[in-house]
Amino acid sequence: MIRKTRLYTPGPTPLLPAAQFAMAAADMHHRTPEFRALYQKVLAQLKIFVGTKNDVLLLSSSGTGAMEAAVTNLTSPGDKVLVLTAGKFGERWTGLVKAFGCEPDVVSAPYGQTFDIAQIRAALKPEHKAVFVQATETSTAVRHDIEAIARLLKDACSQALLVVDGITGLGTTHFDVDGWGIDVLIGGSQKAVMIPPGLAYLSVSDRAWAAMETSKNPRYYFDLRKERKNASKGESAYTPAVALIAGLGAALDYIAGQAGGDLEKGRIALVNNAQVNAAATRAGLVALGFRLFAPTAPAAAATAVAVPEGMDSSDMVKALKTRFALVAANGQGEMKGKLFRVAHLGFFDYLDTIALLGAMEHIAKDTLGLPVAYGQAVEAAQRVYAEAVKQ
């Protein structure tokens, strides 16, 4: 039987057809008025999408490139920094700051959990130059409370810059970048903005620009001051990923179009879409008897599902692929085999959720022989959805 390939991975996420068409048509040179008009339009849209008055810059790199840019532009070797880590992407911050000579203090939460704010308060020192954290930790599908962390820094009169990896957080959770005081907020193209990997974007506060005047880490490709100077003329410092930028513009048009052309409202609708689909998915999976890996602080970007003792989540991922061409993500690192993850960020709709749960019911009943009934997960999800759209 026909099996359509369906990505449910938390990046890359399903591509928006309108963005695919825009990418296919993006046959232009990047030092032309045509490109400058596109680039300026997309940068202006990104400011609204991120929801900030700060500069927003685009980099032709993966999200990790923008994470590196935050480190190299804002710190100097020997700087004390605070890293908050609760998964593989938190650990990436630790690796990055060490690679560039910083001395990190680390506050950890166990995989599947978020931070105890009191623990962060206790670890924060006046000499910390920056705090690095994820908005949502994609490896465990946990949401961290960025608002509370930002408030903590303010209340402590900390000089530390707040650097947030929002790669899967943007478009799936609410941010008040300027109100809370997020100095750098990082996004990636293959997430809520519905296009392939290859672009990162980040907002940069005035405090962060000021810090760059004295930071001494080496940087060239990711030199944000140079990037800002070029952006002001409608260009990128180096050859940009032109087709992806055209696709990003089309995707942001689509997101705005979901709210009558208002991109700010469209972003709010996109976050709501992820939240409702995530809640419906969680309800469905719990109805099937699965255990959520992150029950207390679940992200709307993705849901992580712990498989029962004695079962290997790789088998689940494989069964979904083989039987339904449905691509889920396994656990990363030492979580491999213990959990699998399905995404809700970007171009997912409610009928995708229904299809996922219908497939999961077959895996649970036919493949794993669990004592479940067909329709059980779908029914639980439908109740959540019906309640959500009633409001």
Place this chain on the structure above:
Amino acid sequence: MIRKTRLYTPGPTPLLPAAQFAMAAADMHHRTPEFRALYQKVLAQLKIFVGTKNDVLLLSSSGTGAMEAAVTNLTSPGDKVLVLTAGKFGERWTGLVKAFGCEPDVVSAPYGQTFDIAQIRAALKPEHKAVFVQATETSTAVRHDIEAIARLLKDACSQALLVVDGITGLGTTHFDVDGWGIDVLIGGSQKAVMIPPGLAYLSVSDRAWAAMETSKNPRYYFDLRKERKNASKGESAYTPAVALIAGLGAALDYIAGQAGGDLEKGRIALVNNAQVNAAATRAGLVALGFRLFAPTAPAAAATAVAVPEGMDSSDMVKALKTRFALVAANGQGEMKGKLFRVAHLGFFDYLDTIALLGAMEHIAKDTLGLPVAYGQAVEAAQRVYAEAVKQ
């Protein structure tokens, strides 16, 4: 919330991405070796897809163009013909043969039913030059028994050519074109072959070619003998829809690819795919309390659902569109308002069926207030699917 547009209409059907890409790339002139290679490849593939040793020709027109070609190439004004009609497309045969001066006898079945073979036997006269019929009547989602009709003609030693509109039948039901003796079998591009409208194809038997030597109806664009002559050189008589032909080639490659590159087996798998999805859909809709419009001879191409007395199927079609961006088809002509139709032909998979039924449950329960439970239709479909894939 995001609502992906999902076509469930019995043509146009969902587009195969690989065919879309091939169409976008089809930048070639049609009097070149490059095009001739493509055209010859596609014509050869179509012979396998139709399953015949007869010639198969392509026309740049909708399916109705090929229906007209069958009439004008095979008949002369004043000819007696037999039309078998059980819906809007059967009625199209009557309109066509009359437009070209034929004198039709008509055997009708009520909408939602198929023919009584004894009635056809009684109506068949030795002077009938041709019999015109649908393999599946798309307006009512009924499947006719072409094998039985072909056998009847053979048993009666009829001279009549058997002309079958297989526009939604090809790829959803089995044909033995040469074994049964189908003289003309017609297909359309926007159906099981997963590309947009604009191409028709038809197989032509030796008996049909012979009949063209004496038929006197006027034809020019649809002159099949001219088309055959050009096809033998790898060209079309007039400017062909090049991009659609490239898309058709890619779609036939995909269908073959579903069975390890064997197009004949791929066609059988495609028919099975439609049949299983149709059976699952029927089970789901019946579980929801809906009445099938064609319970005795349901097509696998599409399912027609009768709405209860006092309800207008237009409201159902509208609710599916508004709530889920799911495009179903209303009844045609006097059936408008009384039934709606959902398709299974071409690029549909089982998770599409699950999504459709999940949406239908919301319409039934939330919108129409019917006494149904969430998961009820999905569960019934899942049983059918699990049984089918077990075999």
